[in-house]
Amino acid sequence: MAVTVENAEDLTRAPGASVTPDTLPSDLDITDLVIGGGAEAKTRDTVQVQYQGIRVSDGGEFDSSWSRGGAPVEFPLGQVIDGFKLGISGMREGGRRILVVPPHQGYGDQGVPPVIPAGAHLVFVVDLVKVN
Template identity: 55%
Template sequence: MRRLLLPALLVVTLAGCGGAAETAAPTATSPSAAPSAAATAAAPAGPEGGVPGLTGEPTDLTAPTQAGPGTGAPPTELLTEDVVVGEGAAATLADTVQVRYTGTLWSDGSVFDSSWSRGDDPIEFPLDRVVPGFSQGIEGMAPGGRRVIVMPPDLAYGDNPPPGLPAGATLVFVVDLVGIS
């Protein structure tokens, strides 16, 4: 696997993240217009924000999209929202997935990594080898889907992020699950 920013960002140690030993990039799922109620966490009530809005044409899986900045206080638990619901068997933690993604910071919507910037080919990785927010966010997706995943710091990199990310950052990924193996 090529050494890319996201895989480098997602590789973590138990001490650094309090979670998985290593991580890799996300996968994409098949298109559908209706969000999945089972896989979608509702935005929390109160002052915390929900899933940020997306740029571009969010249901066009042939083109990248990204999340804008979050509003309100960042969520303290994992949030997901299916933009496009995939079809077929859903990803489990035992699977290897092929994904395309764009990762942004909740605070300002700035892109810190995108597989799309390196071409159309998906990134492949075992789902049990990524940070907990990534594996939990992708688990349950079916190929052909697009999901927004909002990761609080304790499910991402916490206070020990890789170079280029601020400590304690809430991350937002737009993930397309291309395949499962």
């Protein structure tokens, strides 16, 4: 699977991710675009992130903090989908990462209709803004 990201290293601008779904991973796939130098996120932490979410099936954006005004979103890392929890854990503040999330580490067989279909592979571009 190929993921390309406009503004890949410019964390002041929204990423523009696009996907070419050829071979889909069976487990979480993590690619660092920018390695941050700040605090490291752990599953017990609350984090602030900017993100863009893309459906692999049609390449469409289903959610983005950038599209909703650009303010970071805050959440306890231990209370989100496994793809986010495992994909953001170990990341450092100031970093940008691509997460390719298979269904069993995302929203599974139920999906989140009508936005995320059942059994969907998802791609997230995540910027770790702050670890609390």
